[in-house]
Amino acid sequence: MTEESLPDGDPARSKTGSGSGSGAGLDAGPARRFWSARRVPAALVALIVLVASGFLLYDVVSVRAGRQGMHWRRWLAHKLSTVHLDNTWVLASMAAIAAIGLWLLVTALTPGLRHLLPMQRPCGDIRAGLDRSAAALILRDRAMEISGVQSAKLSVGRRRVKAHAVSHFRDLDDVREELHTTLDEELRQLALAHRPKLSVHAKRAKRW
Numbered sequence: 001m002t003e004e005s006l007p008d009g010d011p012a013r014s015k016t017g018s019g020s021g022s023g024a025g026l027d028a029g030p031a032r033r034f035w036s037a038r039r040v041p042a043a044l045v046a047l048i049v050l051v052a053s054g055f056l057l058y059d060v061v062s063v064r065a066g067r068q069g070m071h072w073r074r075w076l077a078h079k080l081s082t083v084h085l086d087n088t089w090v091l092a093s094m095a096a097i098a099a100i101g102l103w104l105l106v107t108a109l110t111p112g113l114r115h116l117l118p119m120q121r122p123c124g125d126i127r128a129g130l131d132r133s134a135a136a137l138i139l140r141d142r143a144m145e146i147s148g149v150q151s152a153k154l155s156v157g158r159r160r161v162k163a164h165a166v167s168h169f170r171d172l173d174d175v176r177e178e179l180h181t182t183l184d185e186e187l188r189q190l191a192l193a194h195r196p197k198l199s200v201h202a203k204r205a206k207r208w
Contacts, residue, residue: 034129036112045104117158118193132156135190139163142186148175150205161187161196168205176202 059070083090116129136154143152143163148170155162163183167175180200187195 032111032118034111034113034116034118034127038107038112041104041107114158117156120191120193130190130192132158135192138190139183139186142182143179146175146178146182149179157196158194159196161198163198163200165200165202166205167202172202172204176200 055070055072059073063069085091115132117132117135119128119130121127133156136156139156139161140152140154143149143154143165146165148167150166150168152163152165154164161183163179165175165179179202180198183200184198187198
């Protein structure tokens with residue numbers, strides 16, 4: 001579970017839904033995904049740009065002052081004038097720079113924080129999110145309460161919830177049907193903004 005401070009300074013409140021409330025009437029607008037601050041990539045890019053700009057500015061000022069340019073810039077200018085574009089190292093460098101640029105674009109344009117599931121908003125100034133591992137634990141506990149379920153494994157994604165249960169008695173169809181009904185109700189209780197689809201699989205426990 002997470003909470004987010006909003007621009008007006010009011011903290012967002014955390015809300016769990018494993019045992020109380022149906023989630024009805026908890027929608028005060030679209031609940032979008034949480035965006036990651038991504039401080040580390042931003043700091044790395046800022047540091048690289050700062051260092052490169054500092055070196056280039058120092059060299060330009062040095063040349064303007066009548067001194068000889070730095071060795072690295074003269075070496076780079078010579079290489080650029082003699083090396084062809086179809087050179088293997090040039091192509092590899094271009095591919096690496098393009099890959100880094102694509103990664104930075106994806107980082108900038110996607111929300112991140114895929115482990116957080118946005119929840120319905122009871123009012124406009126409150127946002128809440130539920131961790132996917134916490135949701136899986138809640139659903140697993142509910143699955144284990146069902147008669148005949150020996151073990152259960154839940155996988156919670158943003159669009160789908162997969163439940164795998166092992167039953168040591170009762171008819172598998174009955175177990176599967178009760179699992180689906182119980183977990184579907186529990187998902188409704190969690191009050192997620194976008195309820196994922198539920199798929200249930202049950203199998204018989206191995207006999208030694």
